[in-house]
Amino acid sequence: MRVAIAGAGAVGRSIARELIRGDHHVMLLERNLEHVDPEAIPDAVWVHADACELALLESAELESYDVVIAATGDDKVNIVVSLLAKTEFAVRRVVARVNDPRNEWLFDDSWGVDVAVSTPRMLASLVEEAVSVGDLVRLMTFRQGQANLVEITLPADTELAGKPVRKIQLPRDAALVTILRGGRVIVPQQDDPIEGGDELLFVASVEVEDELRAAVGVKR
Known part of the structure; x- marks a missing residue:
């Protein structure tokens, strides 16, 4: 996969390193010449360019990339990069960092963003996920599909304990994707039993979240 990252600060470099470990082709776009350091990540393509300049993006052949990540520390820049990537270069997937x-x-x-990643919101969600039992916690929003990754930790005395997964009557536009049980990650099958304390991860649209709560027996 070919990934272009706008912003070669600490966040952009960290993302680049992870993607390169996964054998992806990575290009880093950085407007501050002092931050352009090919020796820091020699396997990445480094381009000294303002990612908000259309001509420079054309020179970098942004249209040939599968994903663009707007990872600068400036929300205005990230919005402009996202919009240009989607509307001018038809990049299939655009991920943007939300600083504020x-x-x-x-x-x-509407601004070309498929997935918005807000570090403060993610940290708050992780805190809620760690302490919340019997409630729905949003972990991530997928903008393109208007759906959320949500987690529900079942209480120890859940009425679902011992029942198979198929007994959960999920609403339309909701899917159970993973069960976390202790150190295990379980891909749920219809006959798998549910246990108290299970962490259930769903992808669901916002409109059916209340129905999802009811389906697993938790209150708002």
Whole structure:
């Protein structure tokens, strides 16, 4: 997979290293010449360019990339990069970093963003996930499909204990994708039994979250 990352700061470099470990082709776009350091990540393609400049993106052949990640520390820049990537270069997948949670409402498909990643929101969700039992916690939003990755930790005395997965009457537009049980990651099958304390991960649209709560026997 070919991935272009706008912003070669600490965040952009960390993402690049992880992607390169996964054998992906990575290009780093950085406008600050002092931050352009090919020796730091020699396997990446480094380009000294302002990712908001259309001509420079054309020179970098952005249209040949499968994913663009707008990872700068400036939300305005990330929005512009996302919009250019989607509308001018038809990049299939655009992921944008949200630095200020107050700007999160801007990061949607109208600005070319498929997935918005807000570090403060993710950290808050992880805290909620760690302490919340019997409630629904949103972990990530998939903007392109208007769906969320949500987690529900079943209480120890859940009425579902001992029943197979097929007994969960899921609403439309909701799917159980994983059961976390202790150190195990379980890909759920219809006959797998449910246990108290299970962490259930679903992909679901916002509209059916209340129905999802009811299906697993938890209250809002």
